[in-house]
Amino acid sequence: xxxxIEINRRNWDERAAIHARDTTGFxxxxxVRSDDDRLHSIEAAELGDISRKKVLxxxxxxxxxxxxxxxxxxxxxxxxFSAEAIRTARRLADEAGVKADFxxxxxxxxxxxxxxxxxxxxxxxxxxxxxxxxxxxxxxxAKVLAPGGELYCADAxxxxxxMEEREGRLEPTYDFQTPVDRxxxxxxxxxxxxxxxxxxxxxTREWIHSMSAILGALIEAGLTIRMFHEHEVLPWRALPxxxxxxDRRWRLPDAxxxxxxxxxxxxxxxxxxx
Numbered sequence: 485x486x487x488x489i490e491i492n493r494r495n496w497d498e499r500a501a502i503h504a505r506d507t508t509g510f511x512x513x514x515x516v517r518s519d520d521d522r523l524h525s526i527e528a529a530e531l532g533d534i535s536r537k538k539v540l541x542x543x544x545x546x547x548x549x550x551x552x553x554x555x556x557x558x559x560x561x562x563x564x565f566s567a568e569a570i571r572t573a574r575r576l577a578d579e580a581g582v583k584a585d586f587x588x589x590x591x592x593x594x595x596x597x598x599x600x601x602x603x604x605x606x607x608x609x610x611x612x613x614x615x616x617x618x619x620x621x622x623x624x625x626a627k628v629l630a631p632g633g634e635l636y637c638a639d640a641x642x643x644x645x646x647m648e649e650r651e652g653r654l655e656p657t658y659d660f661q662t663p664v665d666r667x668x669x670x671x672x673x674x675x676x677x678x679x680x681x682x683x684x685x686x687x688t689r690e691w692i693h694s695m696s697a698i699l700g701a702l703i704e705a706g707l708t709i710r711m712f713h714e715h716e717v718l719p720w721r722a723l724p725x726x727x728x729x730x731d732r733r734w735r736l737p738d739a740x741x742x743x744x745x746x747x748x749x750x751x752x753x754x755x756x757x758x
Contacts (some may be wrong), residue, residue, distance in 0.1 A: 488689035510677035547573025601630035
């Protein structure tokens with residue numbers, strides 16, 4: 485198999501089945517089934533009032549944040565390329581008694597599968613590294629947004645994801661921009677939640693996108709950057725050297741020079757349209 489998206493889909497189908505069991509409590513599915521509406525603190529502080537807004541959650545995985553968005557007052561549709569993830573998301577919605585719609589499909593096909601228009605497109609945490617071409621991504625977002633609608637995006641910072649930890653130090657390891665046709669190849673026996681299950685489909689393909697590529701794609705799609713922040717925390721432990729911060733966040737140790745580990749942005753579609 486050579487299609488990198490299909491390679492990733494098989495990996496994420498398998499991850500989704502493992503995550504649905506949530507043996508380590510990483511996803512807190514018992515809370516999700518009850519009344520959990522807690523987004524991570526970064527987006528919770530920046531998202532604002534979303535009540536009565538129509539939201540498209542791209543790369544929603546098993547739908548935990550999609551359900552949280554509904555509990556915060558939005559009507560939401562989650563889209564993900566993993567059929568197994570969407571099956572889990574639909575089951576969670578039923579178990580939680582939360583009305584949310586879920587669609588199987590690639591991000592590139594969002595304008596056809598989930599045309600909207602939407603007041604908000606929501607993309608967070610470990611999402612854009614799975615996309616080879618952010619130009620297509622940004623154009624798709626622009627197409628599904630209503631005039632005046634916004635993208636909210638929060639993810640790992642490009643200057644951090646090109647690093648690896650070696651002997652307790654961060655070292656630049658990867659190019660700052662991955663070519664579309666030459667994705668980075670990784671192999672992981674297990675998923676990131678700590679579940680001991682050894683996966684069959686262990687290989688993935690990923691892309692690092694520079695900050696100029698991210699912002700430039702959105703600007704070229706006709707969106708206006710309304711907010712851009714950099715943060716010294718991540719909602720997962722990306723490297724062994726990281727230490728707990730607060731509220732389910734991780735940071736670099738105090739002795740390490742300060743670096744941005746994540747970013748967040750808002751980008752608005754002009755009222756005149758695209």
